[in-house]
Amino acid sequence: MAFFLSIKKIAVTLTLSLMGAFMLFVGIASAQEEKNNVQSDQLESPSFESFMLNDDNYAVILGKAPANSVVELIDGARKLGETNADEKGTFTLTLQKNLGKGQYHFVLRATDKSGKSFTSVETVTVIVSHKGADGLTAFMNDPAGSSRFISNTPAIIELGKNNDKNFDITRITYKxxxxxxSGHAGKQMQVIATLGNMRLGSGKTDEAGNFSIPRFVTLFAGDHVFRVDLFNEGGEIVGSLVTPFRIGERYRPVNQVYRHGKPVRTIIVEKGDSLSSIAEKAYGSSRYSEAIYSANSDILKNRDYITTGQELVLPEIADVQKTDASGSQTDLKEK
Incomplete structure (x- = not known):
């Protein structure tokens, strides 16, 4: 009798084990199917790759979408443009009307042959300050991280029509x-900095018009966009600047200098340096020393004299090559 009870107990245990294994298999299969569906949705969602202005000042958007789908550019409740993706899923959408000066928030909507619609996961913020390719900045907002610029080389953009002429951002550091x-404006004016919907801090300009706003904050590696507003004594906004800032690696210090509204590279003069040796290190040739001098003529009064610890701007290589092509560059003998 005990023997048969033992056999029965083993059979019940085995049955329960098999049922558990089956349920586990079903669960894994369901999870995998759900994961595949999510991945499928992610793959089918349209996405932006670049946003620019053509020679006629019309916006041109390049991106990816389901093959042969109809792709629409949406701003709130408005459809601003439409095109078709090719067999590989690539598309180019050119707007038929100029974007006016201001700020926009765009998404893409793609509709495939079956009538199923997909909306882009990311949104793109576009700021237009003036006509021309450098008058537009576009950055893609990733819900899981920082923004990413998808337009031409970003520069500081002025919002509003009556910005204070002395208002400027000169440096942003992250360490x-x-x-x-940091920046400057008129003396004893209020300045407030924000990142998206988060207020970073505020401060006042000193008697010389300089200001500095520090904030403890954790930022992702990638592209960021800060807005800095300037207020007069009556509390009215008299200037708004949107400033790009890039963090290459999360824990690596960043010291970004801005000149004439654009981010620039800099180098700290070390003992024994000359403009020629700096040009050699930065561009591979000492003949570019004149370009470095021209970019720093506001602080360098003598081509032959630089001091240890000075921070010099390194002009973009394209600008250096243009100057070189004009034949105006010369080699310098420096002390």
């Missing part, structure tokens, strides 16, 4: 999770 935004 050990301390973000510091």
């Amino acid at each position: 050990n999770s301390i973000l510091t935004i």
